[in-house]
Amino acid sequence: xxxxxxxxxxxxxxxxxxxxxxxxxxxxxxxxxxxxxxxxxxxxxxxxxxxxxxxxxxxxxxxxxxxxxxxxxxx
Amino acid sequence: xxxxxxxxxxxxxxxxxxxxxxxxxxxxxxxxxxxxxxxxxxxxxxxxxxxxxxxxxxxxxxxxxxxxxxxxxxxxxxxxxxxxxxxxxxxxxxxxxxxxxxxxxxxxxxxxxxxxxxxxxxxxxxxxxxxxxxxxxxxxxxxxxxxxxxxxxxxxxxxxxxxxxxxxxxxxxxxxxxxxxxxxxxxxxxxxxxxxxxxxxxxxxxxxxxxxxxxxxxxxxxxxxxxxxxxxxxxxxxxxxxxxxxxxxxxxxxxxxxxxxxxxxxxxxxxxxxxxxxxxxxxxxxxxxxxxxxxxxxxxxxxxxxxxxxxxxxxxxxxxxxxxxxxxxxxxxxxxxxxxxxxxxxxxxxxxxxxxxxxxxxxxxxxxxxxxxxxxxxxxxxxxxxxxxxxxxxxxxxxxxxxx
Numbered sequence: 001x002x003x004x005x006x007x008x009x010x011x012x013x014x015x016x017x018x019x020x021x022x023x024x025x026x027x028x029x030x031x032x033x034x035x036x037x038x039x040x041x042x043x044x045x046x047x048x049x050x051x052x053x054x055x056x057x058x059x060x061x062x063x064x065x066x067x068x069x070x071x072x073x074x075x
Numbered sequence: 076x077x078x079x080x081x082x083x084x085x086x087x088x089x090x091x092x093x094x095x096x097x098x099x100x101x102x103x104x105x106x107x108x109x110x111x112x113x114x115x116x117x118x119x120x121x122x123x124x125x126x127x128x129x130x131x132x133x134x135x136x137x138x139x140x141x142x143x144x145x146x147x148x149x150x151x152x153x154x155x156x157x158x159x160x161x162x163x164x165x166x167x168x169x170x171x172x173x174x175x176x177x178x179x180x181x182x183x184x185x186x187x188x189x190x191x192x193x194x195x196x197x198x199x200x201x202x203x204x205x206x207x208x209x210x211x212x213x214x215x216x217x218x219x220x221x222x223x224x225x226x227x228x229x230x231x232x233x234x235x236x237x238x239x240x241x242x243x244x245x246x247x248x249x250x251x252x253x254x255x256x257x258x259x260x261x262x263x264x265x266x267x268x269x270x271x272x273x274x275x276x277x278x279x280x281x282x283x284x285x286x287x288x289x290x291x292x293x294x295x296x297x298x299x300x301x302x303x304x305x306x307x308x309x310x311x312x313x314x315x316x317x318x319x320x321x322x323x324x325x326x327x328x329x330x331x332x333x334x335x336x337x338x339x340x341x342x343x344x345x346x347x348x349x350x351x352x353x354x355x356x357x358x359x360x361x362x363x364x365x366x367x368x369x370x371x372x373x374x375x376x377x378x379x380x381x382x383x384x385x386x387x388x389x390x391x392x393x394x395x396x397x398x399x400x401x402x403x404x405x406x407x408x409x410x411x412x413x414x415x416x417x418x419x420x421x422x423x424x425x426x427x428x429x430x431x432x433x434x435x436x437x438x439x440x441x442x443x444x445x446x447x448x449x450x451x452x453x454x455x456x457x458x459x460x461x462x463x464x465x466x467x468x469x470x471x472x473x474x475x476x477x478x479x
Contacts, residue, residue, distance in 0.1 A: 018197060018254075020192075020193060036135065038135070040135060045095060048147075049436075056439070059329035060232055060235060060263050
């Protein structure tokens with residue numbers, strides 16, 4: 001599938017198709033908890049919270065951004 | 076003059092969230108009659124009495140694990156045409172890939188879920204180093220639309236992906252065929268709420284250009300056009316509150332609110348201060364998709380405090396409701412709701428934080444949905460800090476409001 005270009009002012013593309021099959025559901029014979037994640041501890045969640053101090057992930061390309069310029073170092 | 080009328084405005088306490096809360100809370104909410112469901116980082120909660128009382132639905136254990144385990148981003152929707160609840164959950168990367176889950180619960184068996192998982196390799200077998208993040212979702216007359224960004228294991232943005240899933244199959248629990256589309260040139264695609272025959276989504280295209288994509292319910296073709304909006308600035312952002320506490324440390328200019336009503340689609344994002352806008356504000360652009368022209372720019376701004384992280388949705392009459400934050404200056408961040416009223420906006424604070432966050436952590440998205448069955452009203456999600464700065468001091472806010 002070709003991609004849209006930032007330079008085009010209008011255009012169109014067709015979607016692709018796929019299948020996700022039949023849904024899954026809880027097995028009444030097996031408790032849900034058996035296949036579930038472990039309940040996180042407060043410390044686990046504190047660690048996740050600490051990760052949020054990292055810079056936010058990019059929202060996508062920003063086409064008017066000038067690239068960083070790195071001058072050559074002297075030999 | 077019309078004003079905001081609160082039908083229900085309640086904070087979700089510790090028993091509702093088990094203090095599984097984060098300052099990057101990303102709450103969403105939906106209702107159907109007396110039933111209500113709220114999601115956020117890292118909890119979900121359900122009410123059967125119109126938001127009066129809440130009980131935890133733990134996203135770590137309510138459903139079986141997938142990929143590297145439950146991660147974070149969630150969205151809940153209620154689709155009245157098929158009487159289904161839609162719960163989208165993002166899972167942690169396992170190796171180089173992750174999945175997101177679309178779980179469905181029928182209205183008459185609310186709380187009993189079946190689900191489909193989606194991973195990048197199901198779309199393209201060569202996408203082996205790709206994982207989904209930052210979802211959005213909306214429904215039209217016949218489909219559920221979902222968007223995600225996708226990153227590689229180095230954390231570098233790779234593409235955005237949009238999905239279209241038939242509501243009838245989601246309801247019937249049959250074999251789910253679906254359509255999907257991807258772009259490597261535009262990210263953080265925000266879907267219009269209130270759609271019927273077509274869903275729109277938009278992304279910035281550099282400078283003041285906005286690229287608007289349309290995907291009709293009855294077509295597999297995504298078409299786009301561009302509009303020029305007036306000048307705005309994409310940073311730096313700052314709106315320190317009492318004590319100089321910053322709450323806009325993570326924000327960027329991605330579109331976070333979008334709606335469609337009649338022949339118009341509107342888009343909202345947070346812009347930084349500029350001339351005549353002394354604080355960060357919500358930049359608005361409304362386009363007529365039949366003429367492909369910009370028709371108005373009803374910004375939401377204030378002299379003393381910033382507006383940020385807007386979400387939007389039309390009610391049944393096409394009046395645009397909003398859910399957003401207001402803070403800085405003399406205020407810690409406050410959750411705010413309201414609606415478009417003539418040329419302006421009528422807004423009311425639902426709750427004000429007692430503290431500001433440490434490290435500027437706040438966001439990344441809110442939700443505003445049409446209420447059901449009283450569709451002239453809205454449901455909004457928000458959150459505040461109450462009594463401290465710790466993540467456990469976060470209280471999600473469930474707001475049901477209308478026009479007074």
